[in-house]
Amino acid sequence: xxxxxxxxxxxxxSPRKEVELLKLGNLSLFEIYAxxxxxxxxAEIELVKQGKPEWIKPYIKRYSFCEDAEIELVKSGDSELxxxxxxxxxxxxxxxIELVKSGxADGISAYIIKRPLERKAREELVDLGNRDLIALxxxxxxxxxxxx
Numbered sequence: 798x799x800x801x802x803x804x805x806x807x808x809x810x811s812p813r814k815e816v817e818l819l820k821l822g823n824l825s826l827f828e829i830y831a832x833x834x835x836x837x838x839x840a841e842i843e844l845v846k847q848g849k850p851e852w853i854k855p856y857i858k859r860y861s862f863c864e865d866a867e868i869e870l871v872k873s874g875d876s877e878l879x880x881x882x883x884x885x886x887x888x889x890x891x892x893x894i895e896l897v898k899s900g901x902a903d904g905i906s907a908y909i910i911k912r913p914l915e916r917k918a919r920e921e922l923v924d925l926g927n928r929d930l931i932a933l934x935x936x937x938x939x940x941x942x943x944x945x
Contacts, residue, residue, distance in 0.1 A: 804830045815840035824852060831856050841866035850878060857882050867892035876903035883907055890915050897921040905930050913938035920944055 800817060803810060804826050810818060815836050818827060820843075836844060841862050844852060846869060853870075862870060862882070870882060871892050879896070880903065882888075888896065888908070896904050897918045905922070908914070914922060914934060922930060923944055931943060 801826060807833060809834055812837035812839045816843050819843050819847060819852075827852060828855060831859065835860040838863040838865060842869055845869040845873060848873060848875070850875070853878055854881065857885060861886040864889040864891060868895050871895045871899060871901070871904070874899065874901060876901060879904040880907045883911065890918070893918045894921055897925060900925055900927070902927065902930060906933060909934050909937055913941040 800810070800814060800821070801823075803814070804818065810830065815830075816839060818830060819840060835841075836856070842865055844856065845862070845866050857878075867882070867889055868891060870879060871888075872895065873879075879901065883904070884907075893908065893914065894917055896908060897914065898921050905927075909930065910933070913919075919934070919941070922934060931945075934941070934943060
């Protein structure tokens with residue numbers, strides 16, 4: 798059975814077939830599949846690497862990414878998508894650390910406003926040396942010490 802038929806029949810796909818689906822470039826077919834099933838780890842990573850907001854936005858409104866896909870999202874540097882993702886889902890600690898290391902001020906600010914950074918991420922924030930972000934963390938989380 799062809800990939801398109803499987804999707805339209807509501808069948809689940811193997812991780813390899815999910816990546817094939819992404820590479821087809823057919824947004825409506827992807828939306829049909831994603832409305833019913835979350836993607837595999839490999840397909841989520843591919844989805845983020847493709848960097849198509851019109852594909853990623855509807856997906857993250859329904860599902861959270863695996864940790865590796867979250868890290869790819871942070872590495873993409875797309876502040877709009879990162880903030881949208883964080884509005885709906887918690888980032889894994891490794892993704893938060895990557896976010897802080899990236900220096901993406903919009904993403905870091907959005908995270909800090911919602912929740913304090915964990916110890917390793919706070920260390921990275923101090924190493925980053927962005928005084929505005931450090932001040933924002935202190936103002937929003939005065940009970941959480943920074944390693945200054």
